[in-house]
Amino acid sequence: MIEATDIRYSYPNKVEALKGVSLTIQDGEFVAIMGQNGAGKSTLVKHFNGLLKPSVGKVRVDGVETTKSSVAALARNVGFVFQNPDHQLFSETVEEEIAFALKNFGFQPDVIEQRVTWALNLLSLTQYRKTSPFLLSGGERKRVALASVLAWDPSTLILDEPTIGQDHEQKEKLRQFIMQMQTQKKTVVIVTHDVEFVAECNPRVVLMKEGKIVADGEGKEILTDPALLELSSIVLPQIAQVFTKLAPLGFPKDVIDLYEAKQIILKAKESKQGR
Amino acid sequence: MSVFDGLRFRKVYSPIHNLDPRIKFVYVIAIFVVAILFYQIIPLLVLFFMQIPFVLLARVQRQWLRSLRGAAFLATFIFVVNVATTYFTSGYLLTAANVENAAAMTLRFVVLVESFSVFFLTTSPDHLGLALEESRVPYEFAFAFTTAVRFVPVLAEEAQTIMDAQKARGLELEKGGLLKRIRNYVPVLIPLIVSAIRRSLELAEAMESRAWGATKKRTNLYLLKLHKGDYALLAITVGILAVAVYVHFFVSIPTIASLL
Numbered sequence: 001m002i003e004a005t006d007i008r009y010s011y012p013n014k015v016e017a018l019k020g021v022s023l024t025i026q027d028g029e030f031v032a033i034m035g036q037n038g039a040g041k042s043t044l045v046k047h048f049n050g051l052l053k054p055s056v057g058k059v060r061v062d063g064v065e066t067t068k069s070s071v072a073a074l075a076r077n078v079g080f081v082f083q084n085p086d087h088q089l090f091s092e093t094v095e096e097e098i099a100f101a102l103k104n105f106g107f108q109p110d111v112i113e114q115r116v117t118w119a120l121n122l123l124s125l126t127q128y129r130k131t132s133p134f135l136l137s138g139g140e141r142k143r144v145a146l147a148s149v150l151a152w153d154p155s156t157l158i159l160d161e162p163t164i165g166q167d168h169e170q171k172e173k174l175r176q177f178i179m180q181m182q183t184q185k186k187t188v189v190i191v192t193h194d195v196e197f198v199a200e201c202n203p204r205v206v207l208m209k210e211g212k213i214v215a216d217g218e219g220k221e222i223l224t225d226p227a228l229l230e231l232s233s234i235v236l237p238q239i240a241q242v243f244t245k246l247a248p249l250g251f252p253k254d255v256i257d258l259y260e261a262k263q264i265i266l267k268a269k270e271s272k273q274g275r
Numbered sequence: 276m277s278v279f280d281g282l283r284f285r286k287v288y289s290p291i292h293n294l295d296p297r298i299k300f301v302y303v304i305a306i307f308v309v310a311i312l313f314y315q316i317i318p319l320l321v322l323f324f325m326q327i328p329f330v331l332l333a334r335v336q337r338q339w340l341r342s343l344r345g346a347a348f349l350a351t352f353i354f355v356v357n358v359a360t361t362y363f364t365s366g367y368l369l370t371a372a373n374v375e376n377a378a379a380m381t382l383r384f385v386v387l388v389e390s391f392s393v394f395f396l397t398t399s400p401d402h403l404g405l406a407l408e409e410s411r412v413p414y415e416f417a418f419a420f421t422t423a424v425r426f427v428p429v430l431a432e433e434a435q436t437i438m439d440a441q442k443a444r445g446l447e448l449e450k451g452g453l454l455k456r457i458r459n460y461v462p463v464l465i466p467l468i469v470s471a472i473r474r475s476l477e478l479a480e481a482m483e484s485r486a487w488g489a490t491k492k493r494t495n496l497y498l499l500k501l502h503k504g505d506y507a508l509l510a511i512t513v514g515i516l517a518v519a520v521y522v523h524f525f526v527s528i529p530t531i532a533s534l535l
Contacts, residue, residue, distance in 0.1 A: 072446070082439070084436075088437065101445045104445030
């Protein structure tokens with residue numbers, strides 16, 4: 001469980017990026033943190049594994065206050081995948097890249113071997129085991145970065161902008177992967193601008209603006225509130241846009257799921273034919 | 276990355292910022308030469324304190340202090356190595372003169388850092404490029420140089436992100452002995468270098484697509500002109516050099532150890 005209590009954070013250049021944020025994320029939850037650039041999303045999540053320590057307020061991860069623990073100790077339970085994979089890849093082979101964190105955490109060689117194989121397989125990277133990560137494509141590098149974090153099987157996973165630079169197929173794989181993490185009762189926190197991706201996943205949405213949380217609730221509720229989204233420079237998901245236009249005809253407004261949309265339209269069609 | 280902070284230009288208006296970059300550079304080189312000329316601690320101390328009025332006048336004391344703090348690690352290293360080598364080569368004798376000598380070597384390094392820090396803190400990259408061009412340096416080289424200077428803060432920021440990313444993977448930079456600590460930086464340096472190269476290739480493509488180097492002869496919007504203050508600094512520089520050369524050849528400089 002991650003608990004942030006009224007945290008404020010100022011960068012060394014005096015810019016106050018968080019202005020009093022309180023947020024509790026329960027074990028096994030799936031949360032998307034959204035908001036425009038500079039809203040403080042990345043700053044907030046960097047508090048969850050102790051990379052940043054609040055200037056004021058407290059952050060507790062599984063009951064431990066982050067100021068009383070090292071990043072390495074916190075990272076054991078909270079995996080953080082950065083936006084740009086090029087900020088972390090450095091090894092000669094993909095295999096070594098994935099083993100890096102495992103070595104840092106002091107796993108035994110046979111366990112490392114086993115975990116690397118598992119992570120490679122999970123993200124369909126097995127064929128690149130002995131390849132240099134620098135020779136891979138952007139999307140593949142992103143997967144290596146993800147695999148290098150998943151390898152130590154953290155109970156919480158933070159993904160900063162996971163969908164950037166990914167094609168549709170990769171996004172779909174990512175979505176399925178997050179769902180799989182969910183069935184294993186893992187906590188997943190994503191920071192993203194990608195409304196369509198969030199609409200498809202339908203997680204809890206936390207909306208930020210200028211260092212504060214402006215809304216927190218179900219995706220379906222927040223992503224269909226035009227006033228709220230405009231405040232954060234986010235456009236409605238396409239399905240919600242269609243249903244907003246259809247609202248005068250008696251359709252519900254709060255639809256973001258493709259399957260649900262199809263059911264509503266089919267029902268409307270049937271009732272019309274029945275008449 | 277506090278060392279880089281000490282080299283980062285900030286736009287402030289002060290008499291020092293307005294000085295001609297060429298003259299300022301001559302001044303820095305003069306300080307450099309004088310620092311190399313002396314190995315005794317007293318002239319180096321004088322040299323060290325002489326910079327302080329410049330720093331105060333330019334109102335960059337905070338950043339300047341930060342650059343000195345950034346250099347502290349290397350300075351300590353230089354001091355320790357100097358003391359250790361004289362200790363082992365002089366037959367395990369730790370004399371006041373040896374320590375003073377080591378302190379002087381360290382101070383020499385600090386003087387070099389402080390004068391370059393003042394120069395970079397008070398000179399905008401644009402001014403620097405202009406100065407190079409007007410000193411007949413080919414535009415390609417001048418541009419490469421200013422771009423390099425301009426990218427220092429960008430790289431510093433990137434280094435911070437990379438360190439965060441590796442820390443999130445359990446890397447503990449401050450752990451282990453000296454050698455281990457140096458090795459800890461490999462996972463930071465490799466991504467930094469790779470991304471710098473990638474970035475430079477992208478920059479080259481972006482520049483070429485905007486017709487960089489299409490005309491052979493370029494003109495500048497701003498031109499550098501020498502003012503009163505520049506002549507004054509030039510006079511000071513010549514004065515310092517003259518005094519230093521005189522002292523070096525005709526005055527025997529006492530050590531602090533012998534004075535006590």
